[in-house]
Amino acid sequence: MSDLPSAVDVLIVGGGSAGCVMANRLSADPGRRVLLVEAGQDTPPGQVPAEILDSYPMPLFFGDTYIWPGLDAAVTRGADGRVRRRAYEQGRVMGGSSSINVQAANRGLPRDYDAWAAAGAAGWAWEDVLPYFRRLETDLDCDGPLHGRNGPVPIRRILEPSWPPFAQAVARAFDATGLPRRLDQNGEFEDGIFPPAFSNRDDARVSAAAAYLDARTRARRNLAITARTEVAALVLDGRRVAGALLRLPDGGLQRVAARRVVVCAGALQSPALLLRAGIGPAEHLRACGITVVADRPGVGENLRDHPALTIAQYLPRPLRLPLSYRRASFVALRSSSGLPGCSASDMYLTASARGGWHALGASLALYFLWVNQPHSVGRLRLNPADPSGLPDIDLGLLSDPRDLDRLAASLRDLIGLAVSPHLNPDPAAIFPASFTPAIKRLSRVNARNRRITALLARLLDGPAPLRRLMLRLVSGGVALGRIASDDAALRDFVRDAVFGVWHASGTCRMGDPDDARAVVDPSGQVIGVEGLTVADASVMPSLPSANTNVPTIMIAEKIADALASPLRGDDPT
Known part of the structure; x- marks a missing residue:
């Protein structure tokens, strides 16, 4: 927008999942002036790009159009002892990562939120957060006291009667675990085989931007929205934040005063904004040449993500999904590792019938395996040589040996489940999915890549010796069927292949005000x-124990309610 207000009651930094919620809820009071600032492009109703609406999301990750360019993170140390880094795909578009993610809409388990309350986040136990989970959703499949029917986010599942042959084959293979098939991962909290819930209506993504920034909300006179605008700095008056300095699309700067600033920039950008404003570990701030406003040692600490692996499998033709069928993920498995020192329901596995948007991807299944309750912790810092640049991120995956133990054991289990007569009994048909720069270039949507992948798909469907050779080349010679019986080789592979699931969290941890680390x-x-x-x-x-998008929306709903409560005290139920 060209005319930004010079002063508002609430300035919201970041138009991601949480920021969209905040803008909607806080501008519901016509007497409260609200400004929402988003660094990426806007996606107003009727102008949402087709690739964002698509139920199949993977092409969104290949390119910088909707993500923070250049952002990367140290993942872990590989088997050779060297630190491995990987690009980190954080959404930079209205709706944030809800506009580019896999649309997963699982909440996690009651024990997750009871643990928050026990750690000092009073008022955030399961019974406290459930009303806000209900408020945000319209569940299209499940009813009862655990579900909402009138919220802005539609949540649905592809139910078993509508499963294509791939989903039926996966479920039969997963039945070997002995776990029961269940309907509702958001209302049944035991282990089992579920149709995963996702935020989607009429086979189209419903991002937080679509759900909360609809035409009626955008028409409010007291709500201003500006896109392609970054927050250059928070403006402080002593120990009070008084607004922000904005960098406009044309490169100019404008200061906006605010009675309250609400930072919703995500677990990587929010702590960076606080650190640049002098809020964080005093020693680190001084090393960066930043004046200490508030010594809060926990800023940038407690960085968490779900350690994950991605495994591909060549699919026989009868199990393949037509490219016209956009949703490709049908079955999820919540299970318990049973390892010492680990909780129940600490592992999660999903199966997708498509390894890419193209013909080659249509011949591959993709399995995502992750530690649902990790113990590893990383941290985020500014670069002292360039504090205003991209933050230095260390996810610290597998820093706790229990996470390595669980991933290795669960990978062995996954290989045993997937190398199945229901799917493909050939051990050579299962291999590590690769996200090398070459694979990313091949995954960009264009005519050239369409032709190349079509040729590769034909070759892959050729004689078995040729297929095995191609898969061996793609996997870098890693034979998962062989290393599954070699503990040392299996653990080395996990160290080399692990990555985060873009579920960064925890860097501005909530807790008791007397807790020095909160x-x-x-x-x-x-x-x-x-x-x-x-x-x-x-x-x-x-x-x-879930993808983080729906829990993030819940957090924004609950904090928005607290901010608005002096003027509006309605019951969220």
Whole structure:
């Protein structure tokens, strides 16, 4: 927008999942002036790009159109002891990562939120957060006291009667675990085989932007929205945040005063904004030449993600999904590793019938395996040589040996399940999925890649010796069927192949105000600083046993309610 207000009541930084919620809920009071600032492009109703609406999301990850360019993270140390880094795909578009993710809409388990309350986040136990999970959703399949029917986010599943042959084959293969088939992963909290819930209606993505920034909300006179605008700095008056300095699309700067700033920039950008404003570990701030406003050692600490592996499998023709069928993920498995020192329901596995948007991808299944309750912790810091640049991110995956143990054991189990007469009994047909720069280039949607992948798909369907040779080349010579029986080789492979699932969280941890390591109190207010709230995945004390998008929306709903309560005290149920 060309005419930004010079002063507002609430300035919201970041138009991701949490920011869209905040903009909707806080502007519902016509007397409250609200400005939402998003660094990426806007996606107004009727102008949402087709690739964002698509139920099949993977092409969105290949290119910088909708993500923060250049952002990467140290993942872990490989088997050779060297630190491995990987590009980190964080959404930079209205709706944030809800506009580019796989649309997963699982909540996690009651024990996750009871653990938040036990860790000092009073008022965030399961019974406290359930009303906000219900408020955000319209569940199209499940009813009852655990589900909402009138919320802005539609949640659905592809149910068993509508499963294509691939889904039926996966479920039969997973039946070997002995776990029961269940309907509702958001209402049945035991282990089992589920149709995964996702945020989608009429086979189209419903992002937080689509759900919360609809035409009626955008028409509010007291709500201003600006896209392609970054926050250059938070403006402070002593220990009170008084607004922000914005970098406009043309490169100019404009200061906007605000009674309250709500930071919803995500678990990587939110702590970076606080650190640049002088809120964080005093020693680190001084090393960066930043004046210390509030010594909060927890800013940038407690960084968590789900350690994950991606495995591909060549599919026989009868199990393949037509390219016209957009949704490709049908079956999820929640299970328990049973390893010492680990909780129940600590592992998660999903199966997709498509390894890419093209003909080659249509011949491959893709399995995502991750640790649902990780113990490993990383951290985020500014670069002292360039504090205003991209933050230095270390996910610290597998820093706790229990996570390595569980991934290795569960990978062995996955190989045993997938190398099955129901799917493909050939051990050579299962191999590590690769996301090398060459594979990423091949995954860009264009005519050249369409032709190349069509040729590769024909070759892959050729004689078995040729197929095995091609798969061996793609996998770098890693034979999963062979290393499954070699503990040392299996663990080395996990160290080399592990990555995060873009579920970064915890870097502005919520807790008791007397806890020196907490960053925000249970209302989202930054401890020791006035006028500043954080409301996104960064406030999570620990990761829920779930994809993080729906829990993040819940967090924003609950904190928005707390901010609005002096003027509006309705019951969220």
